Amino acid sequence: MEIIIGTMPPLGQPKSKVTAKENGVVEAQLLHIRPPRRGIAGPSGAERRQKKTKDPVNGRVLTLMVADGNELPNDLDKANYRITLRFQRK
DSSP: OOOOOSOOOOSSSOOOOOOHHHHOOOOEEEEEEEOOOOOSBOTTSOBSOSSOOOOOTTOOEEEEEESOGGGSOTTTTTSOOOOOOOOOOO
């Protein structure tokens, strides 16, 4: 039995598409929204972070999924990027 989640890449020549490296736009899907954390204590009372910081009071934590990870910059985890969000209704 074989279970495949998602789609197989198409055969043949890849389509020429504009990537994020050229125009800086990456499409993502919003998966979840949650309120900010209130404290830094874990379930056993131990701190889960080194810094004693709190999330902003009016902040929201968004979980986003980028369908094609190849559109993201290769040095995303090493470089400082400013990310802006633009919301459009479907």
